[in-house]
Amino acid sequence: MSKEREFKELNVFGFYQKRLSLLLFLSTIPSCILSFRFLYTVYEPEFHCDVPAALSENNINVTESKYEYLLNVTVPWNTNDKQELVRSECFNYDMYGIDTLTNESGTGWVVNNTSPCKRWRFAQDGVSALTEFKFVCERAWMKPFTFTVYAVGKMFGTCAVGPTSDKFGRRVVFLVLIALQYIALLLLSFSTSAPMYMSVVVLTGVVDTVYPPAISLGTEFASTEKRTFITFCAQMGYSLGFLVLTFLGYFFRDWRWLLRAFSFTALLYIPYYWLIDESPRWLSSVGREEESQRILSKIAKLNKTHNIPSHDLEELETNLSGSLKNEKVKSLKFFEVLKLVLKQPVLLKRLIIVFFAWYCTSLTYYVIELQQFVGKSFFESLFIGTCRHCCNCGLLSNLC
Structure with missing residues (x-):
């Protein structure tokens, strides 16, 4: 039997x-x-730079129109991939005499130079670890x-x-x-x-x-x-x-x-x-x-x-x-x-084939499933995001 x-x-x-x-x-x-x-x-929800902290502290209770004015004079407007005007995600205008910037006549205190912003305004507050930890x-x-x-x-x-x-x-x-x-x-x-x-x-x-x-x-x-x-x-x-x-x-x-x-x-x-x-x-x-x-x-x-x-x-x-x-x-x-x-060539060959097949299928699987990982394709998010950090740190500066 x-x-x-x-x-x-x-x-x-x-x-x-x-x-x-x-x-x-x-x-x-x-x-x-x-x-x-x-x-x-x-x-990652839509976001843009917020009004600088020093200016925001001096204008705690402001109307919506006043807040929009402060955004316009402190956050540059850029053109995105769809050729639409959007507020900058990463840069604020450099400002001088912030205490004087309390009305529309204060626009003269803002210059065209920009610097990385430290505060952001997200379309949805507190929805992810990204918005809380500012990734x-x-x-x-x-x-x-x-x-x-x-x-x-x-x-x-x-x-x-x-x-x-x-x-x-x-x-x-x-x-x-x-x-x-x-x-x-x-x-x-x-x-x-x-x-x-x-x-x-x-x-x-x-x-x-x-x-x-x-x-x-x-x-x-x-x-x-x-x-x-x-x-x-x-x-x-x-x-x-x-x-x-x-x-x-x-x-x-x-x-x-x-x-x-x-x-x-x-x-x-x-x-x-x-x-x-x-x-x-x-x-x-x-x-x-x-x-x-x-x-x-x-x-x-x-x-x-x-x-x-x-x-x-x-x-x-x-x-x-x-x-x-x-x-x-x-x-x-x-x-x-x-x-x-x-020690067995046949088993070793099969092992390599299985590893390669698993690698290809897993890579394709995760790319498809995580293509919305950060609003772009997974590879673009992974490599461009990492390389951007390396460029900012001076690493891979020759390639950037």
């Missing part, structure tokens, strides 16, 4: 595996929120940089989650990552400064790595022919996250309350502590046979195969663990596996 036939006869993909597929489907929803919250948290003009490079530090954190998290799940188990890492995702988002909503905001963004990237343990849990509970379906469920949960993010973004226009509202949905995942079991494959690989047998018995009971003979249950354990029951399994570490792959 082949292994796959034994899986079918023992009803391996029964109620338990179907329930697990649903749980994994729901568990990947937060990953989308973590990846694409930038569309809301660093949303504009000379600090505009910080907008794309927020996604960069998130990606760096995710890179480190991805490198760590594999060895960690091999060390402590798929279930433990899976549940801890789900909890940390919500804690990180809640902490991000209480950011009080740009450095704190950037630091927590790195943390959100580190914990946004629930996929590896989730997919490992699913595939190690099912037969080979059902592993594609398990992976599909995890990916569809990510897609559902787009709808959840859009729904919450519609009702919560303030970025802080958007993150807090989503953090409260963590209560829905509390039952996972009792519904998710450890992988029998992993338990067998570390010599915890009794726990593996107990979980397999639970699976057989929920799949209504609790009357199967004991030797069939042992065969099921053998198939799920991938080894004989009494055979000692040696787990290879990450670098040992990498060393074996590098």
Whole structure:
């Protein structure tokens, strides 16, 4: 009897595996929120320079017409890409004798020289971290940089989650990552400064790595022919996250309350502590046979195969663990596996092809999804914004 036939006869993909597929489907929803919250948290509304602070303090209670007059004499008018006249986003006129500039006759105290402005007026106040922490003009490079530090954190998290799940188990890492995702988002909503905001963004990237343990849990509970379906469920949960993010973004226009509202949905995942079991494959690989047998018995009971003979249950354990029951399994570490792959030209070639394909698809995916990241294309925002900062700092001055 082949292994796959034994899986079918023992009803391996029964109620338990179907329930697990649903749980994994729901568990990947937060990953989308973590990846694409930038569309809301660093949303850039229309803005322009405001009246300088010294002049504004001297004219606290002014009429709307007087305020418009102060804007006209302190903020230059420029032509945008649509050939429309708009107030300057980054520069104020240099002024002398600000105390005298209290009526229209004071325009003589304004000269044509300009200097970077320190205050801005946004079309919508307090809608994003960008408007609160002023990621504009000379600090505009910080907008794309927020996604960069998130990606760096995710890179480190991805490198760590594999060895960690091999060390402590798929279930433990899976549940801890789900909890940390919500804690990180809640902490991000209480950011009080740009450095704190950037630091927590790195943390959100580190914990946004629930996929590896989730997919490992699913595939190690099912037969080979059902592993594609398990992976599909995890990916569809990510897609559902787009709808959840859009729904919450519609009702919560303030970025802080958007993150807090989503953090409260963590209560829905509390039952996972009792519904998710450890992988029998992993338990067998570390010599915890009794726990593996107990979980397999639970699976057989929920799949209504609790009357199967004991030797069939042992065969099921053998198939799920991938080894004989009494055979000692040696787990290879990450670098040992990498060393074996590098020694095999065919595997190395396939690994390079998979990496390149993943790079291309991910790059295209994020470009399409984040094209409105800062009101321009993602690449334009990322590279032009960063290069502008480098030019202002004197870096890459020859290229600028």
